[in-house]
Amino acid sequence: MAEIEYEEGLGEGGEVHQQVPTGGPHGSEGHLTTNQGIRISDNQNQLKIGARGPVQLEDFVLREKIFHFDHERIPERIVHARGTAAHGFFETYDSLSDLTKADLFQRAGERTPVFTRFSTVAGGAGSVDTPRDVRGFAVKFYTKEGNWDLVGNNIPVFFIQDAIKFPDLIHAAKMEADRGFPQAATAHDTFWDFISLMPESTHMIMWAMSDRTIPRSLRTMEGFGIHTFRFVNAEGKSTFVKFHWKPKQGLQSTVWDEAVKIAGADPDFQRRDLFEAIQRGEFPEWELGVQAFDQKFADSLPFDVLDATKIIPEEILPVRLIGRMVLDRYPDNFFAETEQVAFCPANIVPGVDFTNDPLLQGRLFSYLDTQKSRLGTANFHQLPINAPKCPVMNFQRDGQMQMNVPKGRANYEPNSLADAGEIGGPRECPMTGFTSFPSPEGGEKLRIRPASFADHYSQARLFFRSLDPAEQAHLASAIVFELSKVSNEAIRTRMLSNLVNVDPALARRAAGGLNMPCPEASAAAPIQDLELSPALRIIRGPLEIHTLKGRSVGILIADGSDGRSIDKLRSAIEKAGGRAVIVAPKVGGATLEDGSVLKADAQLAGAPSVIFDAVALALSDKGCEMLLKEAAAVQFVMDAFGHLKAIGASEGAQPLLKKAGVKPDEGVTGLDNAFVKAAAKRFWDREASVRTLA
Ligand code: HDD
Numbered sequence: 001m002a003e004i005e006y007e008e009g010l011g012e013g014g015e016v017h018q019q020v021p022t023g024g025p026h027g028s029e030g031h032l033t034t035n036q037g038i039r040i041s042d043n044q045n046q047l048k049i050g051a052r053g054p055v056q057l058e059d060f061v062l063r064e065k066i067f068h069f070d071h072e073r074i075p076e077r078i079v080h081a082r083g084t085a086a087h088g089f090f091e092t093y094d095s096l097s098d099l100t101k102a103d104l105f106q107r108a109g110e111r112t113p114v115f116t117r118f119s120t121v122a123g124g125a126g127s128v129d130t131p132r133d134v135r136g137f138a139v140k141f142y143t144k145e146g147n148w149d150l151v152g153n154n155i156p157v158f159f160i161q162d163a164i165k166f167p168d169l170i171h172a173a174k175m176e177a178d179r180g181f182p183q184a185a186t187a188h189d190t191f192w193d194f195i196s197l198m199p200e201s202t203h204m205i206m207w208a209m210s211d212r213t214i215p216r217s218l219r220t221m222e223g224f225g226i227h228t229f230r231f232v233n234a235e236g237k238s239t240f241v242k243f244h245w246k247p248k249q250g251l252q253s254t255v256w257d258e259a260v261k262i263a264g265a266d267p268d269f270q271r272r273d274l275f276e277a278i279q280r281g282e283f284p285e286w287e288l289g290v291q292a293f294d295q296k297f298a299d300s301l302p303f304d305v306l307d308a309t310k311i312i313p314e315e316i317l318p319v320r321l322i323g324r325m326v327l328d329r330y331p332d333n334f335f336a337e338t339e340q341v342a343f344c345p346a347n348i349v350p351g352v353d354f355t356n357d358p359l360l361q362g363r364l365f366s367y368l369d370t371q372k373s374r375l376g377t378a379n380f381h382q383l384p385i386n387a388p389k390c391p392v393m394n395f396q397r398d399g400q401m402q403m404n405v406p407k408g409r410a411n412y413e414p415n416s417l418a419d420a421g422e423i424g425g426p427r428e429c430p431m432t433g434f435t436s437f438p439s440p441e442g443g444e445k446l447r448i449r450p451a452s453f454a455d456h457y458s459q460a461r462l463f464f465r466s467l468d469p470a471e472q473a474h475l476a477s478a479i480v481f482e483l484s485k486v487s488n489e490a491i492r493t494r495m496l497s498n499l500v501n502v503d504p505a506l507a508r509r510a511a512g513g514l515n516m517p518c519p520e521a522s523a524a525a526p527i528q529d530l531e532l533s534p535a536l537r538i539i540r541g542p543l544e545i546h547t548l549k550g551r552s553v554g555i556l557i558a559d560g561s562d563g564r565s566i567d568k569l570r571s572a573i574e575k576a577g578g579r580a581v582i583v584a585p586k587v588g589g590a591t592l593e594d595g596s597v598l599k600a601d602a603q604l605a606g607a608p609s610v611i612f613d614a615v616a617l618a619l620s621d622k623g624c625e626m627l628l629k630e631a632a633a634v635q636f637v638m639d640a641f642g643h644l645k646a647i648g649a650s651e652g653a654q655p656l657l658k659k660a661g662v663k664p665d666e667g668v669t670g671l672d673n674a675f676v677k678a679a680a681k682r683f684w685d686r687e688a689s690v691r692t693l694a
Helices: 060-070 163-173 189-196 199-208 256-265 269-279 295-300 334-339 358-375 458-466 469-484 489-502 504-514 563-575 621-627 631-642 651-659 673-678 684-689
Strands: 006-010 016-021 083-092 111-120 135-143 146-153 229-232 238-247 285-293 320-329 552-556 579-584 614-617 647-649
Touching: 083 135, 083 269, 083 334, 111 320, 146 238, 163 189, 163 358, 189 199, 189 489, 199 458, 199 489, 256 269, 256 469, 256 631, 269 320, 458 489, 469 489, 469 504, 469 684, 489 504, 552 563, 552 631, 563 579, 563 673, 614 631, 614 651, 614 673, 621 651, 631 647, 631 651, 647 651, 647 673
Parallel strands: 552 579, 552 614, 614 647
Antiparallel strands: 006 016, 083 111, 083 320, 111 135, 135 146, 229 238, 238 285, 285 320
């Protein structure tokens, strides 16, 4: 946008009465007007009697502007309040007509527009991006047959089996009722009190305490539809499906100390990361896959597929990849799109259907209801971000904020007005309209949980035991951290006794970390030792990719640094698909060895190493000497080492390595190709030397 220059007009007494932009009528963007379209002559001053006189009530420009501002906020989401989103497309790989008649899956290569919102769960809209928390993964497909919302998380199971427990779960997880804290954290008494009394949460708790809840980037997480849904094909045949999103960027998490420090360094770390990746043209991509199965297969499993606290291990039922999603456009306006987008698991298209999962069934009501209170009107579906991209025609009328102007007399159906040449309106479509899968249902009316939902520990054990030992240690330490924040000892003990059911060694580790006795197991229920599932690992798992693609390297420079080696390093990083970010004590840059000035992308104090995937220290003897006295520089290196990242260091930088306590290992290299290779991964074996894990 052209910059507008202002010229001050002086009144007789020398008072400023107006400021007039000088660049064209009102810049190149047109005229400033009120909401009624009246052109505004002055947007700087209220209407007054005399330059210092009383303000006039008749100033409609002022009143309208302040009134609108006063009402700018809407209620934030009760959960998933903090989020970020992007536009993109979904592309079908091959026709899926064997499984579903859903139009978006019929033709290979067909693209469907999507809008995807990622979120944390517990924190408010103004909280931080990197607490330990589940991430929401909600996708709105604008299909030709209407909107389909796949409202999932980055974890394939949930805390509860029945939606009636959701308000209790969320009340317990969010800030405590009397004191209003902690914000965006589950490490407090009420959460663990509830969880310790809800054995069905145990499997989800294993995931929540694992590295899954501290993802490095929104781009490096999986997504899951969680519930068992149905696909229905043109012949009316139903197949059960579980949805999976697999990140092409690979799976990557942070270490806990790093996540905590990122929250201070950049509370917006993950939304900035998504925004900037898209700006750079590095469009994040996920593949959509399904685990498809029939009733016979469901009956063969040692648990109920209607129970949302269970997974089907991929080793038992592989994921069939059916398409890809690319996010290639950031919203133009955060409020209009990201804040006003309204997801609803009840939005499905012909060819997709629900099952009797009691968690899913409760959700079908909740989301439509919440949107009405959050967006203030039953017409929220007319907002551009929510409006389907296919025709919407019905006899629903009126309500607050009705944006459409329906024509004709008929606002009911059936009607015969069309027979008389008037507008009759739309009609039912028995052949092509949505029909529910006619599953035979029957039984007594009861409030009861099926016996097939009773095993709360076998899959929790399966998850824990399937992890890499490094991840197991992270998980045990996370439990110790969280329970250490619980002041009520009885809650800690009760939780530990639940953990004995999962894995006695895990319970003992947690008890050891808390320095508490390990209690007896809480349940006598039989627990099955299921076949382990290595597919569940992040570390050394199938989706841990060693790459610099989409990742960043912070290159620390100072006065006297060698420009040639910086250039060489930078191009090697870029060639490997990474991003080199020059960090210097001053943002204006540093004077290099040859006297030239290299501008920095970031100032050292504002760019700690936690925001990078690896760091390089391109320092001369002189520059290093200067930085030895700079706590931020020492911390930069100390944290990179503690967070198990690669460190490439010039000869001159060696004293800084020493001061930061860096011990040589394969992740500590010179500023050469070995560094570029090392920068693509983390060094998990280093961990035992830098922190005590439970
Ligand atoms: Fe929920 C929002 C995911 C269970 C009630 N939920 C919400 C969002 C996601 C999920 C990703 C944010 C959507 C956005 O970005 O706008 N929720 C889940 C998953 C669940 C789940 C994966 C279990 C498998 N949710 C769940 C239950 C209930 C709700 C059982 C209520 C009975 N969820 C809501 C809600 C929210 C919501 C209160 C808050 C804001 C909104 O809907 O639009 O209705």
